[in-house]
Amino acid sequence: PIPNGTEMPNYNQDCVHVLDVKNMPQVLQLDDCRVIYSPQNIIGKGHYGIVYRGTIDYDNRERPSENVAIKKLNTMQVTQDFQREIVIMRNLEHPNVVKFKYWDKNTHSIIMEYLDGSFDVYLRYKAPDLTTNRLLRFAVEIAHGMNYLSGKGLIHRDLAARNILVDRKSHIDLDCVKISDFGLAQFANSEGYYYAKSNRDIPIKWYSPEATSTCKFSSYSDVWSYGVTLYEMFTRGEAPNLVPPQLNQEDFLNRLNKGERLPQSPGCTDFVYNELMLACWNAIPRARPTFSRIIEIINAEIG
């Protein structure tokens, strides 16, 4: 108890900073720069971590600060996965692939260019402005990014609208998309395949039958996922709905093996459905178009 007439010491005020420590800006000191972000500044949450928005300041004062995204992998994730994501990302350089900048081993953080949000949200938000032609030009950009990755022997394994980021410009026609999230990506063996050890916790609605049933991944299975991404685009951001929530993996696979496919939505033209989506969902992996073929097919259509 504070005796009457004495002045109360201002301990409480002095303690504010101590109590607030969880929300204090985080600083990552790197070789020639510093990355600063506030833990409240969360821009995304995925399966494997939290993504924050921050800024990067270079020791070289002439170089202006930049916005960056910091993907901090959760500690449950083994160091091996973190290192694989870095090794893959640091060697990628393409206008339709998100740009890696730095990494911090101690905090398991990947620092990359900051973009304006994920494509699934954009599709819903911009739905009224998304003409077939506008969407097809995004589809070509995604195919260019994927063609680059497959040329490097990389299998993405998680291609979906939520893993594509949008670089927004002054006009919708100038907006561009970039492939991101290399958390599941793997290099193919000399035959072009990657055999996964387990198929638990997988984005089954985006996966080809051979990927789900035999854990066999390839650029062909990425092409299948590209077809599902087209479905998301031409429904303007609807999640693929062939699987009712209670349906299990085996039933889903049975339906695909019987030839069932996602339906043509009202906003999807015959060309997109027949020449692109159904072609990507060919039961025979080798019969699916390659990403470079997809670019040709779309360019021939939009001129």
Ligand code: ADP
């Ligand atoms: P996870 O492996 O956990 O799925 P992602 O790399 O997909 O992580 O990131 C999760 C979300 O964070 C994305 O869907 C997106 O909304 C956001 N995000 C990721 N990277 C960036 C970035 N470079 N710029 C802006 N937002 C990003």
Ligand code: MG
């Ligand atoms: Mg993701």
